Amino acid sequence: xxxxxxxxxxxxxxxxxxxxxxxxxxxxxxxxxxxxxxxxxxxxxxxxxxxxxxxxxxxxxxxxxxxxxxxxxxxxxxxxxxxxxxxxxxxxxxxxxxxxxxxxxxxxxxxxxxxxxxxxxxxxxxxxxxxxxxxxxxxxxxxxxxxxxxxxxxxxxxxxxxxxxxxxxxxxxxxxxxxxxxxxxxxxxxxxxxxxxxxxxxxxxxxxxxxxxxxxxxxxxxxxxxxxxxxxxxxxxxxxxxxxxxxxxxxxxxxxxxxxxxxxxxxxxxxxxxxxxxxxxxxxxxxxxxxxxxxxxxxxxxxxxxxxxxxxxxxxxxxxxxxxxxxxxxxxxxxxxxxxxxxxxxxxxxxxxxxxxxxxxxxxxxxxxxxxxxxxxxxxxxxxxxxxxxxxxxxxxxxxxxxxxxxxxxxxxxxxxxxxx
Ligand SMILES: Cc1ncc(COP(=O)(O)O)c(C=O)c1O
Numbered sequence: 001x002x003x004x005x006x007x008x009x010x011x012x013x014x015x016x017x018x019x020x021x022x023x024x025x026x027x028x029x030x031x032x033x034x035x036x037x038x039x040x041x042x043x044x045x046x047x048x049x050x051x052x053x054x055x056x057x058x059x060x061x062x063x064x065x066x067x068x069x070x071x072x073x074x075x076x077x078x079x080x081x082x083x084x085x086x087x088x089x090x091x092x093x094x095x096x097x098x099x100x101x102x103x104x105x106x107x108x109x110x111x112x113x114x115x116x117x118x119x120x121x122x123x124x125x126x127x128x129x130x131x132x133x134x135x136x137x138x139x140x141x142x143x144x145x146x147x148x149x150x151x152x153x154x155x156x157x158x159x160x161x162x163x164x165x166x167x168x169x170x171x172x173x174x175x176x177x178x179x180x181x182x183x184x185x186x187x188x189x190x191x192x193x194x195x196x197x198x199x200x201x202x203x204x205x206x207x208x209x210x211x212x213x214x215x216x217x218x219x220x221x222x223x224x225x226x227x228x229x230x231x232x233x234x235x236x237x238x239x240x241x242x243x244x245x246x247x248x249x250x251x252x253x254x255x256x257x258x259x260x261x262x263x264x265x266x267x268x269x270x271x272x273x274x275x276x277x278x279x280x281x282x283x284x285x286x287x288x289x290x291x292x293x294x295x296x297x298x299x300x301x302x303x304x305x306x307x308x309x310x311x312x313x314x315x316x317x318x319x320x321x322x323x324x325x326x327x328x329x330x331x332x333x334x335x336x337x338x339x340x341x342x343x344x345x346x347x348x349x350x351x352x353x354x355x356x357x358x359x360x361x362x363x364x365x366x367x368x369x370x371x372x373x374x375x376x377x378x379x380x381x382x383x384x385x386x387x388x389x390x391x392x393x394x395x396x397x398x399x400x401x402x403x404x405x406x407x408x409x410x411x412x413x414x415x416x417x418x419x420x421x
Contacts, residue, residue: 025367164191197221201290224277303385
């Protein structure tokens with residue numbers, strides 16, 4: 001690369017990733033093939049519209065790319081319509097709101113403090129300013145409280161219920177959620193951004209055929225490039241015909257919300273990389289990877305519990321752990337900094353009913369997807385838990401953190417990144 005400055009920074013980031021342990025649950029390591037597709041000439045091509053109906057010439061190749069991505073997404077998730085053009089998770093959620101609601105309509109989503117995403121109704125996000133947002137909480141035990149959700153939905157009568165989280169360590173009961181939405185005649189949006197890889201890997205129940213619309217990012221457990229899928233069932237209507245807001249019209253409503261509603265030209269290099277990732281996710285070894293993510297998270301949870309750490313809900317069913325550090329007399333920010341200094345990247349996070357602010361919350365969030373992609377197994381989680389505990393305990397001891405950093409660097413470097421294999 002001629003741009004030495006950027007080349008150096010890319011190398012520096014590669015070194016940071018390969019010499020450390022990446023434990024942010026929303027991150028992962030994409031394959032060499034995904035990176036190759038992302039860095040291809042497909043980025044040069046404009047193609048507003050959809051395959052077969054473009055506003056630009058020369059789309060015969062990118063049409064095939066997008067069709068492949070759509071077909072693979074439909075097959076993998078078991079739905080009959082897939083939109084693969086969302087630039088990322090937040091704009092894709094915005095497209096679902098735009099497709100199904102009018103400004104001012106009521107939406108019920110999980111509060112940020114309890115693990116919800118900003119796009120699920122946070123007051124300073126589009127979802128909380130353009131729409132009338134009401135928010136639900138988890139129970140005191142950290143689990144979703146389906147009875148309380150039903151009560152709140154009956155009282156509030158939302159037009160859409162959003163389910164999904166950035167920090168929820170348990171399984172979703174989609175059928176119960178469907179019942180709540182049906183009771184008040186609301187749309188049900190399943191935002192499976194975090195767990196999509198677990199869903200297609202067969203270790204988390206799928207909302208396909210239950211939720212009206214599924215949105216997922218493609219870069220978390222699914223292990224693709226940054227991007228999003230919006231999935232649903234229904235029948236695309238003929239172009240230019242008005243589409244009422246019915247279940248049958250969901251494909252048309254979603255596609256029109258993306259373009260002309262919110263976006264212009266799709267990112268064809270990103271679409272190609274999504275297609276590659278979906279191809280990888282349909283291979284048998286992806287199921288092994290998904291199962292290993294959960295086994296690693298459960299082992300890490302039990303090792304940290306044994307060391308006196310308080311896990312929200314007492315453990316995990318999926319890829320992440322939410323730790324309340326109050327009993328350790330350390331804040332999430334202090335723990336994030338100490339772990340970062342030792343080469344373990346995590347992020348501070350609020351815990352349910354957190355008395356502290358989001359910039360300095362009581363907890364941290366840890367995940368196993370990226371470590372699993374590098375080949376770590378349950379036995380390694382014993383060592384990782386030990387290092388996490390030592391770094392937090394010695395957070396004010398620079399020398400000890402430096403020593404831990406050396407051990408972690410040696411260990412991490414023996415597990416090449418997938419793109420280096
Ligand atoms: C549940 C959930 N939805 C949506 C998003 C938004 O995705 P993006 O960051 O790609 O906009 C995230 C990202 O963290 C998420 O966790």
